[in-house]
Amino acid sequence: xxxxxxxxxxxxxxxxxxxxxxxxxxxxxxxxxxxxxxxxxxxxxxxxxxxxxxxxxxx
Numbered sequence: 082x083x084x085x086x087x088x089x090x091x092x093x094x095x096x097x098x099x100x101x102x103x104x105x106x107x108x109x110x111x112x113x114x115x116x117x118x119x120x121x122x123x124x125x126x127x128x129x130x131x132x133x134x135x136x137x138x139x140x
Contacts, residue, residue, distance in 0.1 A: 086137070090130045097126050 101122050105115050 082137075086134055090134075093130065094123065094126060097122060 098119065101119055104110075105118060110118060
């Protein structure tokens with residue numbers, strides 16, 4: 082189960098980063114703000130994935 086969830090999490094993070102990059106291009110966000118956007122989204126998605134794993138683990 083752990084290996085499957087890690088593969089799933091890596092795929093989700095990769096895809097979310099791809100979508101974030103598209104968002105930055107469409108909205109024409111400056112380069113200096115893009116790092117903050119990517120960092121914020123990656124931290125939030127990581128928290129979501131960890132909490133999802135804990136919920137699956139204990140149910």
